[in-house]
Amino acid sequence: MLFVRDDDFPDLVQEDVCDLGLVGLNVVQEKRLAFAARAIAPLFETVQLARFGRCKLCIRVPDGFDYRGAQSLQGKRIANDLFPYPGAFFLADRGIAAEVVVLPAPWNLRRALGRAI
Numbered sequence: 056m057l058f059v060r061d062d063d064f065p066d067l068v069q070e071d072v073c074d075l076g077l078v079g080l081n082v083v084q085e086k087r088l089a090f091a092a093r094a095i096a097p098l099f100e101t102v103q104l105a106r107f108g109r110c111k112l113c114i115r116v117p118d119g120f121d122y123r124g125a126q127s128l129q130g131k132r133i134a135n136d137l138f139p140y141p142g143a144f145f146l147a148d149r150g151i152a153a154e155v156v157v158l159p160a161p162w163n164l165r166r167a168l169g170r171a172i
Contacts, residue, residue: 068099079108081141088140112145128153 057073064076065086083101090097116122132154135142143155
């Protein structure tokens, strides 16, 4: 049994370090999209959904931003802290051209620097 960060399990299974891992579906989807972006075939699969816990994509905008749905993000630069691929997939699936920027700094610092909405 290994105790590692959940983000690491798909890589550990991919590299045949362990046989299975218990992770959120969001982690599996992120890794699949990351591998696809690098033209790497994932060597792992989802064998059972545990049916507990939830994860959702949330969109945060500055005060005063006239948000009228996902189309309001057209042409914007969007900060993301850990998982850029689900956000980019969400936008592309809706035909929205926007730049997803991965910024590991705290949200308040990102906004103060004017790097993203």
